[in-house]
Each structure stands twice: as structure tokens, then as C-alpha cells.
Amino acid sequence: KEMSDAAITDPLEKQQAIAAFQQEARLLSCLNHPGIPRVVDFFSEGGKQYLVMEFVEGQTLEEMLAQRRGPFSEQEVYPWLMQLCDVLHYLHSQSPPVIFRDLKPANIMVDRSGQIKLIDFGIARLFKRGKKGDTVVMGTPGYAAPEQFGRRQTDPRSDIYALGVTLYRLLTAYDPGTTPLHLPPLRQLCPGISDTMEQVIQRA
Numbered sequence: 001k002e003m004s005d006a007a008i009t010d011p012l013e014k015q016q017a018i019a020a021f022q023q024e025a026r027l028l029s030c031l032n033h034p035g036i037p038r039v040v041d042f043f044s045e046g047g048k049q050y051l052v053m054e055f056v057e058g059q060t061l062e063e064m065l066a067q068r069r070g071p072f073s074e075q076e077v078y079p080w081l082m083q084l085c086d087v088l089h090y091l092h093s094q095s096p097p098v099i100f101r102d103l104k105p106a107n108i109m110v111d112r113s114g115q116i117k118l119i120d121f122g123i124a125r126l127f128k129r130g131k132k133g134d135t136v137v138m139g140t141p142g143y144a145a146p147e148q149f150g151r152r153q154t155d156p157r158s159d160i161y162a163l164g165v166t167l168y169r170l171l172t173a174y175d176p177g178t179t180p181l182h183l184p185p186l187r188q189l190c191p192g193i194s195d196t197m198e199q200v201i202q203r204a
Helices: 011-029 061-068 074-092 156-172 195-203
Strands: 002-004 039-045 048-053 058-060 108-111 116-118
Touching: 011 039, 011 048, 058 061, 061 108, 061 156, 074 108, 074 116, 074 156, 074 195, 156 195
Parallel strands: none
Antiparallel strands: 002 048, 039 048, 058 108, 108 116
16 A cells, blocks of 8 residues: 655645554554454655555455445345454454444455455544544545544444444445435335344444
8 A cells, every 4th residue: 555645735734644644554553353454564765655565355345336236135245244243343342442433335345265354444543531522523424423523432333333334335235425324214225134134234
């Protein structure tokens, strides 16, 4: 992964971009889970920041959705759900907890063996107990929980919300960015969904 700061003219913005990149590198280098690409090294050279990571041969779930031009079945989605729950549990069990904050199909890769990998930890943060709100409002409209719009601090529940929306997207192919925080009834778009999966998504 490469980040160039040459196009950023504002010194403060450049400093913030470099700091965010280095935060991602340090964060990833401390994590060890099959669902997270391993970081080998990170360094700066010629005005660019480099992150040397494990190569993941596969596609994102967003790319897979685009190729099939329709939703996935519940049977296809279930193994990904189990893996996503496992990696989120790992992140949230760190001390302090790591909040991913941008869970969505475009940030979930599936390799050739069917293993999912979370990619792009650029806006992940460490949970700070007692803090009222996040310093910077970030997230993808449609997937971001209400607190990511500046109302409260993000915590593990923010990722669970995004997991529910991600499942909704995979099972319906409906783009949640068109009606953020106000999705059509799930069964209306996916009439064959099981009661259990519907309850899981609604609870999330």
C-alpha cells in the first residue's frame, strides 16, 4: 500500500495524513488474526509513505456483488458472517478495544480459500473510556452508525451496526447509502430470509 502526500499542499493536512497512515501501520502491526492482513513493514521515502502488507489474492464482497448483479443467498453469506463475528470479537477484545468504524462490503476481501480479510484500517481507532465523542467524524454513509455523525463516541456497537447493514446489503443488493439510517423492511426485499437471520440483522 502506498500513500503520496505530494498533492497535499496544506502543511496541517499533510501532517494529519501522514499521522493517520502511521497510526494504521502501527495498529495493524500489533494485530494477529487470520482475518486481518499481516503488516511486514512501513517506511517513508521520497515524500511517500509505504505499508508492506501480506498480499491477499481475491476480491472484495462489493466487487463480487457487482459481478453477479444480484444478492447473495443466506447460505453463501452465513460463513462470512461467522468469520466477521470472529474478527470483530478479536478487535473488540483488545485492550483498549479497536473499533474498525468502516465495515462494508468494499472493505471485506475473500481470498481463494474463502477466508475473509478486513482491509483499510485507515479510520480505525482505539476506544477511550469516558470520552463523550470522537475527535473526527468519519465513516461511510449508509453503513456508519448514528454516533459516527458526531453524537457520541464510537464503540464496539458501532461495528455491530455496520455488520448488520453489510449483511442487509449482501442479502438484498440494496445500496444503504441511498437512504442512510432508514432502510426498507428487510423481508420486503428478501422474502425468503429465515426468521433467525432477520432477527440477527434487526438486532444489529
